[in-house]
Amino acid sequence: MAAVAVNGAKLGTASQAYLESRAMSDTKVLISDLCRQFYNLGWVSGTGGSITIKVHDDSVPKPQQLVVMSPSGVQKERMLPEDMYVLSPNGSILSTPSPKPYPHKPPKCSDCGPLFMKITHMEMIKGIQGHGYYDELVVPIIENTAHEYELTESLAKAIEAYPKTTAVLVRNHGIYIWGDSWISAKTQAECYHYLFDAAIKLNQLGLDPSTPIHGPIQNVKGVLGSGIHRNISVNAGTAASDNKSDPAQRCIVLDIEGTTTPISFVTDVLFPYARNNVGRHLSATYDTAETQDDIKLLRSQVQDDLEKGVVGSVPIPLDDVGKEGVIAALVANVESMIKADRKITALKQLQGHIWRTGYEKKELEGVVFEDVPEALKKWHDSGIKVYIYSSGSRLAQRLVFGNSNYGDLREYLSGFFDTTVGNKRESSSYAEIVQSVGVDKPSQVLFVTDVFQEAVAAKEAGNELPVLPHPSRENIKCNQVYKPSYQQPGHVTST
Numbered sequence: 339m340a341a342v343a344v345n346g347a348k349l350g351t352a353s354q355a356y357l358e359s360r361a362m363s364d365t366k367v368l369i370s371d372l373c374r375q376f377y378n379l380g381w382v383s384g385t386g387g388s389i390t391i392k393v394h395d396d397s398v399p400k401p402q403q404l405v406v407m408s409p410s411g412v413q414k415e416r417m418l419p420e421d422m423y424v425l426s427p428n429g430s431i432l433s434t435p436s437p438k439p440y441p442h443k444p445p446k447c448s449d450c451g452p453l454f455m456k457i458t459h460m461e462m463i464k465g466i467q468g469h470g471y472y473d474e475l476v477v478p479i480i481e482n483t484a485h486e487y488e489l490t491e492s493l494a495k496a497i498e499a500y501p502k503t504t505a506v507l508v509r510n511h512g513i514y515i516w517g518d519s520w521i522s523a524k525t526q527a528e529c530y531h532y533l534f535d536a537a538i539k540l541n542q543l544g545l546d547p548s549t550p551i552h553g554p555i556q557n558v559k560g561v562l563g564s565g566i567h568r569n570i571s572v573n574a575g576t577a578a579s580d581n582k583s584d585p586a587q588r589c590i591v592l593d594i595e596g597t598t599t600p601i602s603f604v605t606d607v608l609f610p611y612a613r614n615n616v617g618r619h620l621s622a623t624y625d626t627a628e629t630q631d632d633i634k635l636l637r638s639q640v641q642d643d644l645e646k647g648v649v650g651s652v653p654i655p656l657d658d659v660g661k662e663g664v665i666a667a668l669v670a671n672v673e674s675m676i677k678a679d680r681k682i683t684a685l686k687q688l689q690g691h692i693w694r695t696g697y698e699k700k701e702l703e704g705v706v707f708e709d710v711p712e713a714l715k716k717w718h719d720s721g722i723k724v725y726i727y728s729s730g731s732r733l734a735q736r737l738v739f740g741n742s743n744y745g746d747l748r749e750y751l752s753g754f755f756d757t758t759v760g761n762k763r764e765s766s767s768y769a770e771i772v773q774s775v776g777v778d779k780p781s782q783v784l785f786v787t788d789v790f791q792e793a794v795a796a797k798e799a800g801n802e803l804p805v806l807p808h809p810s811r812e813n814i815k816c817n818q819v820y821k822p823s824y825q826q827p828g829h830v831t832s833t
Contacts, residue, residue: 356398357424357433365393365406366419368520370649371678373414380791381531382414387512391520402427409435418649466529467504467517475533476500482511505530535790588782589775590717591755591801593762594728594735596788603705608734611696612689613676617669619692624661628691633668635684640671650674681729683757690733697741704738706747714750723752725775727767727785732756763791768799 356362369389376382376389390407392400405425408414412421424433466475478496483489489508496506504526505515515530517523595604623629636654643651651674654667675685696702717724726735732754739747753775760767772780780800787793 356393356395356404359393359395361395362393362404362406362424363419365391366422367649369406369408369422370417370419372520372524373408373417374649375678376527377415379531381527387414404432405429418647466526466533467522468502476503477505477507477530478503479507479509482508588777589723589725589752589784591725591727591771591775591783591785593785593787593789593792594726594730594738597786598706598710598726599738600705600707607702607705608689608693609676609679611702612692613673615692615696616672616688617665619688619695620665620668621661623691624665632684632688632691633664635687636668636671639682639684643671650678681757681761683731686729686731686734686756690731690737693734693737697737702737702741704740704742706739706742706744708744711742711744711747711750714747718750723775724750725753725755725771726751727755727759727762727771729757729762762789763795765795765798768796768801772799772801 369391372389373382373387376387381387388408388410390405392403392405395403398404405427407423407425408417409421409423421435422433423431423435426432478500480489480492480496493506493514497503504517505513507513513530515523515527517526592598595601620629620633640651640654644653650671652667652670654671655663657664672685672688675682676689693702697704714724726739728735730738735754735756736748739751755771755774759770759774768783768785769780772783775783777783783801785793785796785801787796
Protein backbone atom coordinates (compact mmCIF):
# COMPACT_ATOMS: atom_id res chain seq x y z
CA MET A 339 0.00 0.00 0.00
CA ALA A 340 1.56 3.28 -1.13
CA ALA A 341 2.14 6.23 1.17
CA VAL A 342 0.32 9.48 0.49
CA ALA A 343 1.87 12.93 0.73
CA VAL A 344 -0.18 15.55 2.56
CA ASN A 345 1.14 19.08 3.15
CA GLY A 346 4.41 17.97 1.65
CA ALA A 347 4.95 15.12 4.15
CA LYS A 348 4.41 11.42 3.64
CA LEU A 349 1.93 10.25 6.24
CA GLY A 350 2.26 6.53 5.52
CA THR A 351 -0.20 3.76 4.78
CA ALA A 352 -2.78 5.10 7.22
CA SER A 353 -3.50 7.93 4.81
CA GLN A 354 -4.07 5.44 2.00
CA ALA A 355 -6.66 3.78 4.22
CA TYR A 356 -8.16 7.23 4.78
CA LEU A 357 -8.38 7.72 1.01
CA GLU A 358 -10.21 4.42 0.67
CA SER A 359 -12.34 4.82 3.80
CA ARG A 360 -16.12 4.73 4.12
CA ALA A 361 -16.04 8.40 5.16
CA MET A 362 -14.34 9.29 1.86
CA SER A 363 -16.85 7.24 -0.13
CA ASP A 364 -19.83 8.72 1.72
CA THR A 365 -18.55 12.26 1.14
CA LYS A 366 -18.27 11.66 -2.60
CA VAL A 367 -21.83 10.28 -2.69
CA LEU A 368 -23.06 13.23 -0.63
CA ILE A 369 -21.53 15.79 -3.01
CA SER A 370 -23.04 14.11 -6.08
CA ASP A 371 -26.46 14.06 -4.34
CA LEU A 372 -26.15 17.74 -3.36
CA CYS A 373 -25.09 18.72 -6.89
CA ARG A 374 -28.20 17.02 -8.25
CA GLN A 375 -30.43 18.74 -5.67
CA PHE A 376 -28.87 22.15 -6.34
CA TYR A 377 -29.37 21.60 -10.08
CA ASN A 378 -33.06 20.82 -9.48
CA LEU A 379 -33.33 23.98 -7.34
CA GLY A 380 -31.95 26.01 -10.24
CA TRP A 381 -28.85 27.05 -8.28
CA VAL A 382 -26.37 25.51 -10.72
CA SER A 383 -26.69 25.06 -14.45
CA GLY A 384 -24.48 24.33 -17.42
CA THR A 385 -21.06 23.61 -15.94
CA GLY A 386 -21.26 26.27 -13.21
CA GLY A 387 -21.12 25.68 -9.48
CA SER A 388 -18.91 23.58 -7.23
CA ILE A 389 -19.18 21.92 -3.80
CA THR A 390 -16.23 21.21 -1.52
CA ILE A 391 -16.43 19.20 1.74
CA LYS A 392 -13.77 18.14 4.24
CA VAL A 393 -13.81 14.38 4.90
CA HIS A 394 -14.45 14.02 8.62
CA ASP A 395 -12.59 11.23 10.37
CA ASP A 396 -12.12 11.27 14.15
CA SER A 397 -8.73 9.58 13.79
CA VAL A 398 -7.38 12.35 11.55
CA PRO A 399 -6.56 15.81 13.01
CA LYS A 400 -8.78 18.46 11.49
CA PRO A 401 -5.91 20.41 9.84
CA GLN A 402 -4.88 17.19 8.05
CA GLN A 403 -8.34 16.12 6.88
CA LEU A 404 -8.61 15.67 3.14
CA VAL A 405 -10.96 17.57 0.87
CA VAL A 406 -13.40 16.27 -1.75
CA MET A 407 -14.29 18.70 -4.54
CA SER A 408 -16.80 18.42 -7.35
CA PRO A 409 -15.18 18.93 -10.78
CA SER A 410 -15.67 21.79 -13.18
CA GLY A 411 -16.96 21.13 -16.69
CA VAL A 412 -19.34 18.32 -15.66
CA GLN A 413 -23.13 18.52 -15.79
CA LYS A 414 -24.22 18.64 -12.17
CA GLU A 415 -27.42 16.60 -12.59
CA ARG A 416 -25.38 13.67 -13.98
CA MET A 417 -22.48 13.82 -11.56
CA LEU A 418 -21.37 10.56 -9.93
CA PRO A 419 -19.16 9.87 -6.87
CA GLU A 420 -16.29 8.72 -9.07
CA ASP A 421 -16.22 12.17 -10.74
CA MET A 422 -14.80 13.81 -7.60
CA TYR A 423 -11.33 15.20 -6.97
CA VAL A 424 -9.58 14.50 -3.67
CA LEU A 425 -7.26 17.26 -2.44
CA SER A 426 -4.78 17.57 0.39
CA PRO A 427 -5.34 20.34 2.97
CA ASN A 428 -2.93 22.59 1.05
CA GLY A 429 -4.86 22.09 -2.20
CA SER A 430 -2.62 19.61 -4.04
CA ILE A 431 -4.47 16.93 -6.02
CA LEU A 432 -4.29 13.40 -4.55
CA SER A 433 -6.93 11.69 -6.67
CA THR A 434 -8.20 12.57 -10.16
CA PRO A 435 -11.42 11.30 -11.80
CA SER A 436 -11.10 9.33 -15.01
CA PRO A 437 -12.17 11.09 -18.23
CA LYS A 438 -15.45 9.91 -19.71
CA PRO A 439 -16.13 9.05 -23.36
CA TYR A 440 -17.70 11.51 -25.77
CA PRO A 441 -20.03 13.45 -25.51
CA HIS A 442 -18.95 14.08 -21.90
CA LYS A 443 -16.56 16.94 -21.25
CA PRO A 444 -13.42 15.93 -19.35
CA PRO A 445 -13.63 16.90 -15.67
CA LYS A 446 -11.20 19.51 -14.43
CA CYS A 447 -10.37 20.80 -10.98
CA SER A 448 -12.17 24.04 -10.09
CA ASP A 449 -10.17 27.17 -9.34
CA CYS A 450 -11.80 28.05 -6.54
CA GLY A 451 -12.11 46.97 -1.56
CA PRO A 452 -15.45 45.10 -1.47
CA LEU A 453 -18.96 46.42 -1.88
CA PHE A 454 -21.77 44.82 0.16
CA MET A 455 -25.53 44.38 0.44
CA LYS A 456 -27.49 44.68 3.69
CA ILE A 457 -30.65 42.93 4.87
CA THR A 458 -32.33 43.17 8.28
CA HIS A 459 -35.53 42.21 10.13
CA MET A 460 -36.35 39.09 8.14
CA GLU A 461 -37.16 35.74 9.69
CA MET A 462 -34.72 33.76 7.55
CA ILE A 463 -31.74 35.75 8.89
CA LYS A 464 -31.91 33.44 11.92
CA GLY A 465 -30.73 30.64 9.66
CA ILE A 466 -27.44 32.44 9.00
CA GLN A 467 -24.67 31.50 11.42
CA GLY A 468 -24.15 34.11 14.13
CA HIS A 469 -27.21 36.20 13.22
CA GLY A 470 -30.63 36.85 14.73
CA TYR A 471 -33.85 38.44 13.48
CA TYR A 472 -32.88 41.96 14.60
CA ASP A 473 -29.33 41.77 13.27
CA GLU A 474 -28.10 43.40 10.10
CA LEU A 475 -26.82 40.80 7.65
CA VAL A 476 -23.98 42.18 5.53
CA VAL A 477 -22.82 40.21 2.49
CA PRO A 478 -19.65 41.53 0.81
CA ILE A 479 -19.64 41.92 -2.97
CA ILE A 480 -16.37 41.67 -4.89
CA GLU A 481 -15.57 42.10 -8.56
CA ASN A 482 -15.25 39.10 -10.85
CA THR A 483 -12.04 38.05 -12.59
CA ALA A 484 -11.26 35.92 -15.63
CA HIS A 485 -10.03 33.04 -13.43
CA GLU A 486 -11.39 31.97 -10.07
CA TYR A 487 -7.96 31.61 -8.47
CA GLU A 488 -7.43 35.34 -9.05
CA LEU A 489 -10.27 36.02 -6.57
CA THR A 490 -8.21 34.76 -3.62
CA GLU A 491 -6.88 38.14 -2.49
CA SER A 492 -10.16 40.03 -2.76
CA LEU A 493 -12.03 37.17 -1.05
CA ALA A 494 -9.55 37.23 1.83
CA LYS A 495 -9.92 41.00 2.20
CA ALA A 496 -13.73 40.75 2.20
CA ILE A 497 -13.72 38.05 4.87
CA GLU A 498 -11.23 40.03 6.96
CA ALA A 499 -13.38 43.17 6.69
CA TYR A 500 -16.60 41.30 7.57
CA PRO A 501 -15.59 38.46 9.93
CA LYS A 502 -19.21 37.46 10.65
CA THR A 503 -19.97 36.73 7.02
CA THR A 504 -20.40 33.18 5.76
CA ALA A 505 -20.88 34.22 2.13
CA VAL A 506 -19.30 36.46 -0.47
CA LEU A 507 -21.05 37.53 -3.67
CA VAL A 508 -18.94 37.78 -6.82
CA ARG A 509 -20.42 40.24 -9.29
CA ASN A 510 -21.50 38.65 -12.60
CA HIS A 511 -20.40 35.24 -11.32
CA GLY A 512 -22.15 33.79 -8.28
CA ILE A 513 -21.74 33.27 -4.55
CA TYR A 514 -19.36 31.44 -2.23
CA ILE A 515 -21.05 30.01 0.90
CA TRP A 516 -19.39 28.02 3.68
CA GLY A 517 -20.23 26.47 7.05
CA ASP A 518 -18.88 24.31 9.86
CA SER A 519 -20.48 21.27 8.23
CA TRP A 520 -22.16 20.44 4.94
CA ILE A 521 -25.53 20.68 6.70
CA SER A 522 -24.71 24.19 7.92
CA ALA A 523 -23.52 25.26 4.47
CA LYS A 524 -26.60 23.81 2.74
CA THR A 525 -28.99 25.39 5.25
CA GLN A 526 -27.31 28.76 4.89
CA ALA A 527 -27.41 28.47 1.08
CA GLU A 528 -31.19 27.97 1.30
CA CYS A 529 -31.55 30.94 3.65
CA TYR A 530 -29.35 33.20 1.50
CA HIS A 531 -31.38 32.17 -1.56
CA TYR A 532 -34.59 33.23 0.17
CA LEU A 533 -33.12 36.48 1.54
CA PHE A 534 -31.63 37.55 -1.80
CA ASP A 535 -34.90 36.80 -3.56
CA ALA A 536 -36.84 38.76 -0.92
CA ALA A 537 -34.43 41.69 -1.17
CA ILE A 538 -34.80 41.80 -4.96
CA LYS A 539 -38.59 41.68 -4.78
CA LEU A 540 -38.69 44.38 -2.08
CA ASN A 541 -36.42 46.57 -4.19
CA GLN A 542 -38.64 46.04 -7.24
CA LEU A 543 -41.56 47.27 -5.14
CA GLY A 544 -39.60 50.37 -4.12
CA LEU A 545 -39.02 49.07 -0.58
CA ASP A 546 -35.73 49.07 1.32
CA PRO A 547 -34.65 45.62 2.62
CA SER A 548 -31.84 47.16 4.69
CA THR A 549 -34.14 49.07 7.08
CA PRO A 550 -36.13 47.55 9.98
CA ILE A 551 -39.54 48.71 8.68
CA HIS A 552 -38.71 47.96 5.03
CA GLY A 553 -40.12 51.35 4.09
CA PRO A 554 -40.15 52.90 0.64
CA ILE A 555 -36.86 53.69 -1.08
CA GLN A 556 -38.57 56.67 -2.65
CA ASN A 557 -42.11 57.97 -2.98
CA VAL A 558 -43.15 56.18 -6.15
CA LYS A 559 -46.73 56.00 -7.34
CA GLY A 560 -48.29 54.00 -10.08
CA VAL A 561 -46.76 50.91 -11.58
CA LEU A 562 -43.42 49.47 -10.48
CA GLY A 563 -41.75 46.69 -12.43
CA SER A 564 -43.97 44.17 -14.13
CA GLY A 565 -47.48 45.51 -13.53
CA ILE A 566 -47.11 45.66 -9.73
CA HIS A 567 -49.12 48.54 -8.23
CA ARG A 568 -48.15 50.36 -5.02
CA ASN A 569 -51.44 52.32 -4.56
CA ILE A 570 -53.37 49.47 -2.97
CA SER A 571 -55.59 49.83 0.08
CA VAL A 572 -57.69 46.73 0.68
CA ASN A 573 -57.34 44.61 3.81
CA ALA A 574 -55.31 41.45 3.38
CA GLY A 575 -57.19 38.18 3.31
CA THR A 576 -60.51 39.51 2.00
CA ALA A 577 -61.82 39.09 -1.51
CA ALA A 578 -64.01 42.21 -1.48
CA SER A 579 -65.66 44.51 1.02
CA ASP A 580 -69.13 43.09 0.36
CA ASN A 581 -67.85 39.54 1.02
CA LYS A 582 -68.54 38.47 -2.55
CA SER A 583 -66.11 36.77 -4.87
CA ASP A 584 -64.08 38.94 -7.19
CA PRO A 585 -65.04 37.61 -10.63
CA ALA A 586 -61.45 38.02 -11.78
CA GLN A 587 -60.23 35.56 -9.15
CA ARG A 588 -62.43 32.48 -8.88
CA CYS A 589 -59.98 29.87 -7.57
CA ILE A 590 -56.90 29.79 -5.36
CA VAL A 591 -54.42 26.91 -5.56
CA LEU A 592 -52.07 26.60 -2.59
CA ASP A 593 -48.76 24.82 -2.21
CA ILE A 594 -48.29 23.18 1.22
CA GLU A 595 -44.62 22.95 2.20
CA GLY A 596 -43.41 26.45 2.97
CA THR A 597 -46.75 28.09 2.13
CA THR A 598 -49.43 26.77 4.49
CA THR A 599 -47.13 24.57 6.54
CA PRO A 600 -43.59 25.02 7.94
CA ILE A 601 -40.92 23.22 5.95
CA SER A 602 -39.56 21.97 9.27
CA PHE A 603 -42.74 19.95 9.84
CA VAL A 604 -42.11 18.08 6.60
CA THR A 605 -38.34 17.66 6.96
CA ASP A 606 -38.13 17.12 10.73
CA VAL A 607 -41.38 15.24 11.41
CA LEU A 608 -42.98 13.64 8.36
CA PHE A 609 -39.86 12.48 6.51
CA PRO A 610 -38.20 10.93 9.59
CA TYR A 611 -41.47 9.22 10.54
CA ALA A 612 -41.79 7.63 7.09
CA ARG A 613 -38.11 6.64 7.03
CA ASN A 614 -38.22 5.10 10.51
CA ASN A 615 -41.44 3.20 9.92
CA VAL A 616 -41.21 2.03 6.30
CA GLY A 617 -39.96 -1.45 7.24
CA ARG A 618 -42.58 -1.93 9.95
CA HIS A 619 -45.35 -0.72 7.62
CA LEU A 620 -44.34 -2.99 4.74
CA SER A 621 -44.01 -6.02 7.04
CA ALA A 622 -47.41 -5.43 8.65
CA THR A 623 -49.29 -4.78 5.39
CA TYR A 624 -47.22 -6.75 2.87
CA ASP A 625 -50.04 -8.99 1.64
CA THR A 626 -52.67 -6.26 1.24
CA ALA A 627 -53.69 -5.10 -2.22
CA GLU A 628 -52.75 -1.51 -1.31
CA THR A 629 -49.18 -2.33 -0.32
CA GLN A 630 -48.71 -4.66 -3.27
CA ASP A 631 -49.71 -1.75 -5.49
CA ASP A 632 -47.16 0.44 -3.67
CA ILE A 633 -44.48 -2.21 -4.24
CA LYS A 634 -45.38 -2.46 -7.94
CA LEU A 635 -44.93 1.29 -8.35
CA LEU A 636 -41.62 1.22 -6.47
CA ARG A 637 -40.32 -1.67 -8.58
CA SER A 638 -41.05 0.30 -11.74
CA GLN A 639 -39.41 3.46 -10.39
CA VAL A 640 -36.32 1.62 -9.11
CA GLN A 641 -35.87 -0.20 -12.41
CA ASP A 642 -35.94 3.15 -14.20
CA ASP A 643 -33.49 4.58 -11.65
CA LEU A 644 -31.10 1.68 -12.12
CA GLU A 645 -31.13 2.15 -15.89
CA LYS A 646 -30.33 5.86 -15.41
CA GLY A 647 -27.62 5.20 -12.83
CA VAL A 648 -29.36 7.06 -9.99
CA VAL A 649 -27.15 6.95 -6.90
CA GLY A 650 -28.59 4.89 -4.04
CA SER A 651 -30.77 2.63 -6.21
CA VAL A 652 -30.74 -1.03 -5.18
CA PRO A 653 -32.23 -3.89 -7.27
CA ILE A 654 -35.43 -5.29 -5.78
CA PRO A 655 -35.45 -9.10 -5.90
CA LEU A 656 -38.42 -11.12 -7.08
CA ASP A 657 -40.98 -12.33 -4.57
CA ASP A 658 -39.65 -15.90 -4.68
CA VAL A 659 -36.59 -14.89 -2.64
CA GLY A 660 -38.84 -14.24 0.31
CA LYS A 661 -40.69 -11.35 1.90
CA GLU A 662 -37.74 -10.24 4.06
CA GLY A 663 -35.39 -9.85 1.09
CA VAL A 664 -37.90 -7.80 -0.87
CA ILE A 665 -38.64 -5.53 2.10
CA ALA A 666 -34.94 -4.97 2.83
CA ALA A 667 -34.35 -3.79 -0.74
CA LEU A 668 -37.48 -1.62 -0.66
CA VAL A 669 -36.38 0.02 2.60
CA ALA A 670 -32.92 0.80 1.16
CA ASN A 671 -34.44 2.44 -1.92
CA VAL A 672 -37.05 4.39 0.03
CA GLU A 673 -34.44 5.72 2.47
CA SER A 674 -32.31 6.90 -0.46
CA MET A 675 -35.33 8.55 -2.12
CA ILE A 676 -36.30 10.35 1.10
CA LYS A 677 -32.71 11.51 1.64
CA ALA A 678 -32.68 13.00 -1.86
CA ASP A 679 -36.17 14.53 -1.31
CA ARG A 680 -37.37 13.09 -4.62
CA LYS A 681 -40.75 14.25 -5.90
CA ILE A 682 -41.92 10.96 -7.39
CA THR A 683 -45.33 9.32 -7.22
CA ALA A 684 -44.07 5.91 -6.06
CA LEU A 685 -42.45 7.40 -2.96
CA LYS A 686 -45.22 9.88 -2.19
CA GLN A 687 -47.93 7.22 -2.40
CA LEU A 688 -46.15 4.92 0.06
CA GLN A 689 -45.36 7.81 2.41
CA GLY A 690 -49.03 8.76 2.45
CA HIS A 691 -50.01 5.27 3.59
CA ILE A 692 -47.33 5.26 6.30
CA TRP A 693 -48.41 8.70 7.55
CA ARG A 694 -52.07 7.64 7.60
CA THR A 695 -51.17 4.99 10.15
CA GLY A 696 -49.28 7.62 12.15
CA TYR A 697 -52.29 9.94 12.23
CA GLU A 698 -54.61 7.07 13.16
CA LYS A 699 -52.35 6.17 16.08
CA LYS A 700 -52.15 9.86 17.14
CA GLU A 701 -48.39 9.73 16.61
CA LEU A 702 -48.69 12.56 14.08
CA GLU A 703 -50.57 15.86 13.96
CA GLY A 704 -50.68 18.11 10.91
CA VAL A 705 -49.27 21.63 11.25
CA VAL A 706 -50.43 24.80 9.50
CA PHE A 707 -49.48 28.43 10.15
CA GLU A 708 -51.77 30.28 12.55
CA ASP A 709 -53.36 32.51 9.89
CA VAL A 710 -54.22 29.66 7.52
CA PRO A 711 -57.56 28.60 9.09
CA GLU A 712 -58.92 32.17 9.04
CA ALA A 713 -57.81 32.70 5.45
CA LEU A 714 -59.38 29.44 4.29
CA LYS A 715 -62.64 30.29 6.01
CA LYS A 716 -62.76 33.82 4.53
CA TRP A 717 -62.11 32.55 1.04
CA HIS A 718 -64.68 29.80 1.46
CA ASP A 719 -67.33 32.21 2.78
CA SER A 720 -66.54 34.58 -0.12
CA GLY A 721 -67.30 31.89 -2.65
CA ILE A 722 -63.68 31.41 -3.73
CA LYS A 723 -62.79 27.77 -4.27
CA VAL A 724 -59.50 26.74 -2.71
CA TYR A 725 -57.45 23.78 -3.91
CA ILE A 726 -54.17 22.22 -2.81
CA TYR A 727 -51.36 21.27 -5.20
CA SER A 728 -48.42 19.56 -3.57
CA SER A 729 -45.79 16.99 -4.44
CA GLY A 730 -47.14 14.92 -1.55
CA SER A 731 -49.89 12.46 -2.44
CA ARG A 732 -53.52 13.55 -2.23
CA LEU A 733 -53.91 11.21 0.73
CA ALA A 734 -50.99 12.91 2.51
CA GLN A 735 -52.52 16.33 1.80
CA ARG A 736 -55.91 15.34 3.22
CA LEU A 737 -54.21 13.93 6.30
CA VAL A 738 -52.36 17.20 7.03
CA PHE A 739 -55.51 19.35 6.74
CA GLY A 740 -57.85 16.76 8.24
CA ASN A 741 -55.70 16.30 11.35
CA SER A 742 -54.24 19.78 11.75
CA ASN A 743 -53.30 21.65 14.90
CA TYR A 744 -56.45 23.75 14.21
CA GLY A 745 -58.77 20.79 13.64
CA ASP A 746 -60.27 19.45 10.42
CA LEU A 747 -59.89 22.14 7.72
CA ARG A 748 -60.99 20.02 4.76
CA GLU A 749 -64.46 21.61 4.72
CA TYR A 750 -62.83 24.76 3.29
CA LEU A 751 -61.01 22.93 0.51
CA SER A 752 -62.56 21.99 -2.84
CA GLY A 753 -59.97 19.45 -3.98
CA PHE A 754 -56.41 18.18 -3.99
CA PHE A 755 -53.84 17.79 -6.79
CA ASP A 756 -50.55 15.89 -6.65
CA THR A 757 -47.82 14.93 -9.11
CA THR A 758 -50.15 12.61 -11.00
CA VAL A 759 -51.18 15.76 -12.91
CA GLY A 760 -47.50 16.47 -13.60
CA ASN A 761 -44.32 17.92 -12.14
CA LYS A 762 -44.80 21.16 -10.21
CA ARG A 763 -42.13 22.89 -12.28
CA GLU A 764 -43.80 22.16 -15.62
CA SER A 765 -46.39 24.53 -17.08
CA SER A 766 -48.47 21.64 -18.46
CA SER A 767 -49.32 20.65 -14.88
CA TYR A 768 -50.96 24.02 -14.20
CA ALA A 769 -52.77 23.90 -17.54
CA GLU A 770 -54.20 20.53 -16.46
CA ILE A 771 -55.36 22.00 -13.14
CA VAL A 772 -57.04 24.91 -14.94
CA GLN A 773 -59.02 22.39 -17.00
CA SER A 774 -60.07 20.57 -13.83
CA VAL A 775 -61.27 23.50 -11.68
CA GLY A 776 -63.75 24.81 -14.26
CA VAL A 777 -62.64 28.41 -14.86
CA ASP A 778 -63.02 30.28 -18.13
CA LYS A 779 -59.38 31.35 -18.35
CA PRO A 780 -56.11 30.55 -16.54
CA SER A 781 -55.80 34.06 -15.08
CA GLN A 782 -58.82 33.29 -12.87
CA VAL A 783 -56.60 30.90 -10.90
CA LEU A 784 -54.23 32.30 -8.29
CA PHE A 785 -51.33 29.98 -7.48
CA VAL A 786 -49.47 30.64 -4.21
CA THR A 787 -46.05 29.06 -3.61
CA ASP A 788 -42.67 29.72 -2.01
CA VAL A 789 -40.75 28.11 -4.91
CA PHE A 790 -39.72 30.45 -7.73
CA GLN A 791 -39.54 27.72 -10.40
CA GLU A 792 -43.12 26.64 -9.63
CA ALA A 793 -44.30 30.24 -9.97
CA VAL A 794 -42.57 30.51 -13.36
CA ALA A 795 -44.28 27.33 -14.57
CA ALA A 796 -47.67 28.64 -13.39
CA LYS A 797 -47.02 31.95 -15.13
CA GLU A 798 -46.33 30.12 -18.39
CA ALA A 799 -49.72 28.42 -18.03
CA GLY A 800 -51.41 31.81 -17.55
CA ASN A 801 -52.00 31.62 -13.78
CA GLU A 802 -51.65 34.63 -11.49
CA LEU A 803 -48.19 34.77 -9.92
CA PRO A 804 -46.58 35.31 -6.50
CA VAL A 805 -44.97 38.69 -5.83
CA LEU A 806 -43.43 39.61 -2.48
CA PRO A 807 -45.13 42.68 -0.93
CA HIS A 808 -44.27 44.72 2.14
CA PRO A 809 -43.68 42.22 5.00
CA SER A 810 -46.26 44.03 7.16
CA ARG A 811 -48.87 42.34 4.93
CA GLU A 812 -51.02 45.47 4.90
CA ASN A 813 -52.52 47.21 1.87
CA ILE A 814 -52.51 44.13 -0.35
CA LYS A 815 -55.45 43.11 -2.51
CA CYS A 816 -56.61 39.54 -2.43
CA ASN A 817 -56.16 39.37 -6.19
CA GLN A 818 -52.60 40.58 -5.84
CA VAL A 819 -50.18 37.74 -5.40
CA TYR A 820 -47.85 36.92 -2.56
CA LYS A 821 -44.70 34.85 -2.52
CA PRO A 822 -44.59 33.66 1.10
CA SER A 823 -41.75 33.16 3.52
CA TYR A 824 -41.65 29.59 4.74
CA GLN A 825 -40.86 30.10 8.42
CA GLN A 826 -42.73 33.28 9.26
CA PRO A 827 -46.45 33.13 10.17
CA GLY A 828 -48.76 35.03 7.88
CA HIS A 829 -48.25 33.37 4.55
CA VAL A 830 -51.69 32.83 3.16
CA THR A 831 -53.71 35.86 4.25
CA SER A 832 -51.32 38.15 2.42
CA THR A 833 -52.80 37.18 -0.92
